[in-house]
Amino acid sequence: xxxxxxxxxxxxxxxxxxxxxxxxxxxxxxxxxxxxxxxxxxxxxxxxxxxxxxxxx
Amino acid sequence: xxxxxxxxxxxxxxxxxxxxxxxxxxxxxxxxxxxxxxxxxxxxxxxxxxxxxxxxxxxxxxxxxxxxxxxxxxxxxxxxxxxxxxxxxxxxxxxxxxxxxxxxxxxxxxxxxxxxxxxxxxxxxxxxxxxxxxxxxxxxxxxxxxxxxxxxxxxxxxxxxxxxxxxxxxxxxxxxxxxxxxxxxxxxxxxxxxxxxxxxxxxxxxxxxxxxxxxxxxxxxxxxxxxxxxxxxxxxxxxxxxxxxxxxxxxxxxxxxxxxxxxxxxx
Numbered sequence: 355x356x357x358x359x360x361x362x363x364x365x366x367x368x369x370x371x372x373x374x375x376x377x378x379x380x381x382x383x384x385x386x387x388x389x390x391x392x393x394x395x396x397x398x399x400x401x402x403x404x405x406x407x408x409x410x411x
Numbered sequence: 412x413x414x415x416x417x418x419x420x421x422x423x424x425x426x427x428x429x430x431x432x433x434x435x436x437x438x439x440x441x442x443x444x445x446x447x448x449x450x451x452x453x454x455x456x457x458x459x460x461x462x463x464x465x466x467x468x469x470x471x472x473x474x475x476x477x478x479x480x481x482x483x484x485x486x487x488x489x490x491x492x493x494x495x496x497x498x499x500x501x502x503x504x505x506x507x508x509x510x511x512x513x514x515x516x517x518x519x520x521x522x523x524x525x526x527x528x529x530x531x532x533x534x535x536x537x538x539x540x541x542x543x544x545x546x547x548x549x550x551x552x553x554x555x556x557x558x559x560x561x562x563x564x565x566x567x568x569x570x571x572x573x574x575x576x577x578x579x580x581x582x583x584x585x586x587x588x589x590x591x592x593x594x595x596x597x598x599x600x601x602x603x604x605x606x607x608x609x610x611x612x613x614x615x616x617x618x619x620x621x622x623x624x625x626x627x628x629x630x631x632x633x634x635x636x637x638x639x640x641x642x643x644x645x646x647x648x649x650x651x652x653x654x655x656x657x658x659x660x661x662x663x664x665x666x667x668x669x670x671x672x673x674x675x676x677x678x
C-alpha cells in the first residue's frame with residue numbers, strides 16, 4: 355500500500371467511525387429514553403407509537 | 412369623518428407569532444410522531460446514497476493526473492466542509508427562531524446540532540490535513556482558509572459547551588443562540604478567504620460562478636457523496652433531537668412524581 359492510499363484509507367475510516375459513532379450514540383439515547391418513558395408514562399408512550407394522542411406536550 | 416382606530420392599551424411585549432409551518436412542530440408530541448415516520452426513510456436513504464457514492468468515489472472515479480489516488484480524499488473532505496458551513500447556517504437560523512419566536516424545539520435542535528457540527532468540522536480539518544501532507548508537504552499551515560475553518564470548529568465547540576454550561580437550560584440556550592448569531596460573520600470569511608488572501612489552499616472549484624473546474628467523472632461522485640453525507644447528517648441530528656425531546660419529557664415526569672411523593676410525605 356502506498357503512502358497515498360494509507361491517507362485515503364484513514365480519511366474514509368475517520369468518516370465512517372465518526373458517523374457510525376454519532377448514529378450509534380443517538381440510537382442508544384433514543385432507546386434508553388423510550389424505555390424510561392414506557393415506565394413513567396405508558397399511556398402516552400403507546401399513543402406516540404401509533405394510535406395518536408399527545409403525550410409530550 | 413373617518414373613525415379613528417382605538418389605541419391599543421400598552422405595548423405588545425409578546426414574541427412575534429411564528430409562521431404556521433414552524434408553529435405546527437412546536438408541539439413535541441406532533442414532532443415525535445412526524446420525525447418517527449421520517450427517520451427510518453432518511454436513514455435508509457443516507458445508507459443507500461452513501462453506499463453508491465463511496466463505491467463510486469473509491470473504485471470507479473479516476474485518479475487525478477497530478478495527485479494520483481490522493482484525490483479520493485476529496486469525496487470526504489469537501490462534503491464535510493460544505494456540511495460544516497451549511498450546518499452552521501442551520502444553527503444560526505435555529506438560534507434566530509429560538510430568540511425571536513421562542514420556538515420550544517429550536518433550542519433543543521440547536522443544542523443537538525452543535526456536537527454533530529463540531530465532529531463534521533473536525534473531520535474536515537483532519538481529512539484536509541491528511542490530504543495536505545502528501546500534496547503540500549505539511550500537515551498544517553496558518554493560512555486564511557485553514558485558520559478560519561479552525562475558528563468555525565471552535566465556534567461549534569463553544570456553542571456545544573455554552574448551551575450545557577448553565578443549570579437553567581433556557582439561559583444556556585439563549586447564550587448559545589447569541590454566540591451562534593455572532594459566529595455567522597465567520598462564514599463569508601471561510602468561503603471567500605481563498606479569494607481575499609493568498610492561501611496555500613486552492614480556490615473554489617465546484618461552488619463558483621460559471622462551470623465547475625472539475626471533470627464530470629469526479630464531479631458526479633462528489634455530488635452523490637455530498638448528498639449521502641448530508642442525509643446522514645440530517646438523520647443523526649433528527650435522531651438526537653428526538654432523544655432530547657423524550658429526555659425532557661422524562662425529566663418533567665420525574666420532577667412531577669418527586670413533587671407528588673414529597674407532597675404525600677408532608678404531614
